[in-house]
Amino acid sequence: MPPAPLPAAPTGSAFFARLAGTVTAWSGSTLAFSLALGTVLVWAVTGPLFQYSETWQLVINTGTTIITFLMVFLIQRAQNKDSLVLHLKLNELIAAHKGASNRLINAQDFTEEEINLLHGYFCLLAEKARQDHDLGRTHSVEEAEENHQEKKRAHR
Incomplete structure (x- = not known):
């Protein structure tokens, strides 16, 4: 349609x-x-x-x-x-x-508190990417967490 x-x-x-x-x-x-x-x-x-x-x-x-x-x-x-x-x-x-x-669609309408919360998540994502020495690998906080856990299991 x-x-x-x-x-x-x-x-x-x-x-x-x-x-x-x-x-x-x-x-x-x-x-x-x-x-x-x-x-x-x-x-x-x-x-x-x-x-x-x-x-x-x-x-x-x-x-x-x-x-x-x-x-x-x-x-x-x-x-x-x-x-x-x-x-x-x-x-x-x-x-x-x-x-x-998709949670970021219309992010300009978020409250300042929601923006700060998402900023914290993306800081976490950046930190995980920095620890993994691969800044471009993950696309979302959930995917970053999942990748991070998989890498931890693989290294054990």
Whole structure:
């Protein structure tokens, strides 16, 4: 049975997503940096013309504050999307790999306590692999424990 189609995003949301992605990509460009630097240089050079007045200072403070305020939300939106896409790709790899533990699918939704518990298990797994001098052999805590016990029995 084919997977169910994904729901379409509302038109306004899709527009904002495209806008956020475009602005975020552009804001990291050399042109954007050059424009920002040029603006600051023009502002600095005009200081003597305006006698370094409070209004002159207020112009740059207000402009940078507004731009920063808006960019925080646009960049956060783009980061949220990138993070979600990365999680989906990792979930696909975990689900598709026969030896991988499905318990890690959607690990981003775990509580901090659950994450710390799993971190402890993976530290144990890494320690067992280190003791076995084979970092790539096991795929899960259960498999690591089973392999470790088998090796102990074989060495007796």
